[in-house]
Amino acid sequence: MTSRRQFVGGLLGAAVVSRVGAASLPEAPLRESAEMAPPLFPKTGPHYNPVVTLNGWSLPWRMNNGWKEFHLVAEPVRRQLAPGMTANLWGYNGQSPGPTIECVEGDKVRIFVTNRLPEHTTIHWHGILLPNGMDGVGGLTQPQIGVGKTFVYEFQMKHSGTFMYHPHADEMVQMAMGMMGSLVVHPRDPNFMRVDRDFAFMLAAYDIEPGAATPKVAEMTEFNLWTWNSRVFPGIDTLAVRRNDRVRVRIANLTMTNHPIHIHGHNFTVACTDGGWVPKSARWPETSADIPVGAIRAIEFVADNPGDWAFHCHKSHHVMNAMGHNVPTMIGVDHRGVAERINKLIPDYMLMGERGMADMGEMEMPLPDNTLPMMTGSGPFGAIEMGGMFTVVKVREGLARNDYKDPGWYQHPRGTVAYEWKGDPPPAAREQPAAAGEKGPALRAKKPAGHAGH
Numbered sequence: 001m002t003s004r005r006q007f008v009g010g011l012l013g014a015a016v017v018s019r020v021g022a023a024s025l026p027e028a029p030l031r032e033s034a035e036m037a038p039p040l041f042p043k044t045g046p047h048y049n050p051v052v053t054l055n056g057w058s059l060p061w062r063m064n065n066g067w068k069e070f071h072l073v074a075e076p077v078r079r080q081l082a083p084g085m086t087a088n089l090w091g092y093n094g095q096s097p098g099p100t101i102e103c104v105e106g107d108k109v110r111i112f113v114t115n116r117l118p119e120h121t122t123i124h125w126h127g128i129l130l131p132n133g134m135d136g137v138g139g140l141t142q143p144q145i146g147v148g149k150t151f152v153y154e155f156q157m158k159h160s161g162t163f164m165y166h167p168h169a170d171e172m173v174q175m176a177m178g179m180m181g182s183l184v185v186h187p188r189d190p191n192f193m194r195v196d197r198d199f200a201f202m203l204a205a206y207d208i209e210p211g212a213a214t215p216k217v218a219e220m221t222e223f224n225l226w227t228w229n230s231r232v233f234p235g236i237d238t239l240a241v242r243r244n245d246r247v248r249v250r251i252a253n254l255t256m257t258n259h260p261i262h263i264h265g266h267n268f269t270v271a272c273t274d275g276g277w278v279p280k281s282a283r284w285p286e287t288s289a290d291i292p293v294g295a296i297r298a299i300e301f302v303a304d305n306p307g308d309w310a311f312h313c314h315k316s317h318h319v320m321n322a323m324g325h326n327v328p329t330m331i332g333v334d335h336r337g338v339a340e341r342i343n344k345l346i347p348d349y350m351l352m353g354e355r356g357m358a359d360m361g362e363m364e365m366p367l368p369d370n371t372l373p374m375m376t377g378s379g380p381f382g383a384i385e386m387g388g389m390f391t392v393v394k395v396r397e398g399l400a401r402n403d404y405k406d407p408g409w410y411q412h413p414r415g416t417v418a419y420e421w422k423g424d425p426p427p428a429a430r431e432q433p434a435a436a437g438e439k440g441p442a443l444r445a446k447k448p449a450g451h452a453g454h
């Protein structure tokens with residue numbers, strides 16, 4: 001963690017803090033990198049198994065006369081979405097999303113919020129049961145936090161679970177710019193709903209023109225960057241998991257559409273929503289969980305299947321980066337020779353897609369600065385052809401308990417990888433069915449008509 005504003009003592013003993021001390025502002029720790037921070041273990045009780053935030057961190061606090069004090073600073077930030085692209089966003093304490101806030105059921109928390117944005121803001125504590133005046137809805141439950149001002153929120157965490165924070169002021173702009181963070185309240189009894197590994201991330205979408213760095217904030221539906229914690233594949237952390245660990249992944253959605261999040265090689269249950277824990281008798285097995293807009297789902301599974309398992313949104317446009325839209329469908333269209341002719345006029349011109357678009361995963365295409373390829377990333381067997389909301393759960397034998405480092409690619413046991421048939425060649429290719437009255441196969445090329453329904 002870098003500390004531009006130096007953080008004084010992770011936890012000050014309550015005894016040394018006087019009433020005068022209570023009036024002082026806690027330091028606001030700052031982070032500038034998108035690297036996953038190690039889990040933040042509490043230095044005083046009650047103890048809990050901390051969460052790990054993908055490409056993120058948890059906010060240190062200080063104790064002050066029985067209150068857990070945090071300090072969030074709302075401010076413009078620069079966030080690397082993946083190597084090769086950095087966006088101008090708004091966030092908290094140096095990053096978007098802001099740091100994860102972790103506390104314990106029953107904790108009294110005092111959260112200072114300083115506004116360094118160019119406009120007013122507030123913070124709403126989504127899912128927390130609290131006094132009305134602490135709910136953070138600008139104009140309704142409190143005055144707006146003006147530019148340069150600091151407000152204080154004080155409430156007790158009445159129930160454990162998975163929550164989030166975000167502004168309730170100029171929402172369209174402030175959420176489109178990346179203002180959000182996870183909020184985890186651990187059960188007071190550490191054996192209640194215990195897991196071995198506990199991950200958290202938020203779904204956010206941006207509309208950033210290729211070559212630009214600042215999101216278009218008026219966008220309603222046509223986003224082109226689908227992120228987990230403001231990162232896209234291959235920039236999203238992998239989830240390193242020890243075989244047979246019980247794993248929880250807390251996923252909060254602040255995009256403007258739903259995301260069916262899917263895991264390979266395992267099944268899971270939804271164990272918690274932003275409304276609380278799901279009783280065990282009410283859970284059912286799934287491999288995809290739809291995360292509605294403005295909602296949270298915490299999924300749980302036992303990682304009993306070693307390997308590198310894809311973990312992604314199942315909307316195919318959400319596993320690619322900008323430029324996936326507005327490409328006409330060219331499958332089956334014979335445009336041999338066309339590219340060469342256009343090339344004489346426009347040297348870098350590329351015509352793509354007559355055999356599908358998979359070639360793009362390997363193509364070294366000239367891109368505008370600060371722009372990611374539409375499909376990218378490589379694995380042990382070649383191009384992965386993904387982007388956006390995609391990462392890998394890496395289930396391995398014998399990882400150390402708090403080791404979240406990427407363990408590299410899975411070494412498949414002999415004879416367990418799909419392989420090419422090398423026997424007799426297949427019989428002659430099947431004839432393409434011809435449409436009535438036509439000689440050849442029916443070909444139709446049509447342009448996409450927008451994605452208002454994603």
Ligand SMILES: [Cu+2]
Pocket residue numbers: 226258259260313314315318389
């Ligand atoms: Cu999605």
